[in-house]
Amino acid sequence: MSTPTFFEGPEKKVELVVVEGHASLRSLGDVFWHEVVAAADAQVLSKLEGSACDAYLLSESSLFVYDGYLTMITCGQTRLVNAVRVILERIGADKVALLMYERKNEHFPDRQHSTFYDDATALRTLVPGEALRFGDEHDHHVHLFHTTAAYGVHAPDDTTLEILMHGLAPEVADRFVGASAKSGQTIANAHGFDDLLPGFAIDEHAFTPAGYSMNALRDSDHYTVHVTPEQLGSYVSFETNLDFRGRFREIVQGVTDIFQPRSFDVMAFTPADSAKLSLSLPGFQTKDRVLTRVHGYEIRFWHCFVPTSEAGEASPVPLG
Amino acid sequence: MSTPTFFEGPEKKVELVVVEGHASLRSLGDVFWHEVVAAADAQVLSKLEGSACDAYLLSESSLFVYDGYLTMITCGQTRLVNAVRVILERIGADKVALLMYERKNEHFPDRQHSTFYDDATALRTLVPGEALRFGDEHDHHVHLFHTTAAYGVHAPDDTTLEILMHGLAPEVADRFVGASAKSGQTIANAHGFDDLLPGFAIDEHAFTPAGYSMNALRDSDHYTVHVTPEQLGSYVSFETNLDFRGRFREIVQGVTDIFQPRSFDVMAFTPADSAKLSLSLPGFQTKDRVLTRVHGYEIRFWHCFVPTSEAGEASPVPLG
Secondary structure (H helix, E strand, C coil): CCCCCCCCCCCEEEEEEECCCCCCHHHHHHHHHHHHHHHCCCCEEEEEECCCEEEEEECCEEEEEECCEEEEEECCCCCHHHHHHHHHHHHCHHHEEEEEEEEECCCCHHHCCCCHHHHHHHHHCCCCEEEEEECCCCCCCEEEEEECCCCCCCCCCCCEEEEEEECCCHHHHHCCECCCCCCCCCHHHHCCHHHHCCCCEEEEEECCCECEEEEEEECCEEEEEEEECCCCCCEEEEEECCCCHHHHHHHHHHHHHHHCCCEEEEEEEEECCCCCCCCCCCCCEEEEEEEEEECCEEEEEEEEECCCCCCECCEEECCC | CCCCCCCCCCCEEEEEEECCCCCCHHHHHHHHHHHHHHHCCCCEEEEEECCCEEEEEECCEEEEEECCEEEEEECCCCCHHHHHHHHHHHHCHHHEEEEEEEEECCCCHHHCCCCHHHHHHHHHCCCCEEEEEECCCCCCCEEEEEECCCCCCCCCCCCEEEEEEECCCHHHHHCCECCCCCCCCCHHHHCCHHHHCCCCEEEEEECCCECEEEEEEECCEEEEEEEECCCCCCEEEEEECCCCHHHHHHHHHHHHHHHCCCEEEEEEEEECCCCCCCCCCCCCEEEEEEEEEECCEEEEEEEEECCCCCCECCEEECCC
């Protein structure tokens, strides 16, 4: 089957927490993490070493390795489940305290090597688990596989925020085609990230001919941004483990102000009963909302979009 | 790649008009039309002969053959382009006055035998044409391939209305699982179609274990309804060539009242400047609107949905 030229921005993501008392995941070393990344059909572009985290910038997204957990995000046609398999072969499946595997619905699922169901079924041969869908199956949604073994949230500030943005304003997308940093300033900071989230060390990469990825570290906090500016399927993801609870609306508004998407999803993980989160941004309507508890977390999902006030023209579809 | 058990309701559709003075398409006969249907990997279940039209009810949707044009709609994993190829081999591509090929975005595109791009590229080897997309590529949308040879709308009442409904109310969907007609009444009329569109002869089929298809004829007007009630991907399509312009809102409201979908698309074809159409139904919000002129038609698209007032739970995803 064929599709027009495109790059699949929407990602797969795994978060893996090891049991208490386990040796530091960071001590497994660069050679091992390069193997893990290669297993997913990606490669390491660069590494930022922080006090609490090794942040690897990848040819397809990012890997953050902490002592007790890791977050790996890959886009395109990568096979993230294969990376999970390599990690579990090394540490042993019985050392997994919690594994969560997410997959955003793709623009061109026919070009993927597997469906979410394939991935979840494969993961369930490694660790007991079950699957959920956040959002309408006919519309934007995120699938989540999670282990079912008993788990309690360990840290009171154990939060995750994902903002998955579709259809960037064309003038914003253009700035990520052949982007380059100006002297004395990163591309990230030229777009206002340092104002929104100050004090982070930044490792960034502009892709040829188009695209942009960055990892940012500040003590035990990270955030990461990946931009697919191609017009057919333009997409940006933002992910952070920063404790966003006091600044939820401000961060979502700040990030969406930078990229001006036509629509976006938010996934938010917080310890249960620790935050009341509501989302109402000027110019956007909320179409879908989900709130579910899993293992002591509240997991929330929103899909928001810009309503159209007037009928637009149909879009030409270039044929091969 | 695997997906959970499902039936792909969203359809492919072709409308083909032959040049003036061409022999009647109806005269090509049942044997030929059965071949055409078989080429798409479907089969004829029954036939309703009207004064102006032969309406074939198919294992996957419908075929309406008029003297001067035909409309063929197929769902599931059918290959409608192959049927077009068989028709053009018989009549000759130079006898095509207008060909329009539509494809609604599927729930599980990874399970299709081709993409829209494949289909449009194949059609362009048969007849010169180009392609458009109605609706956001990241959301509900309909692709349209149309021939580019000069064409003018021949009849002032040449209209088409499609209502493509997703996510039926579960109690409505249940009525189409193992449905059967009560004595003296069709299933269609038990659901109120005779009140909404009176005087049509009806040919209907309830599928085992689930699903429902019907064709309806009244002189030169037809309408057709296809119901996929399975919970994962529940879907109904309604299509008619009835001149709906004076009753647009009433018909859309009547049809959506019967099925109570969570969201729906409307595609409406009317001769240019012959109708002002607006769509605002109680309980629905409009997310997307398109208006484009092609060959003397105005083609309009809307996507409407029921806004959620409260957060719902995530949906369990059964794994194999």
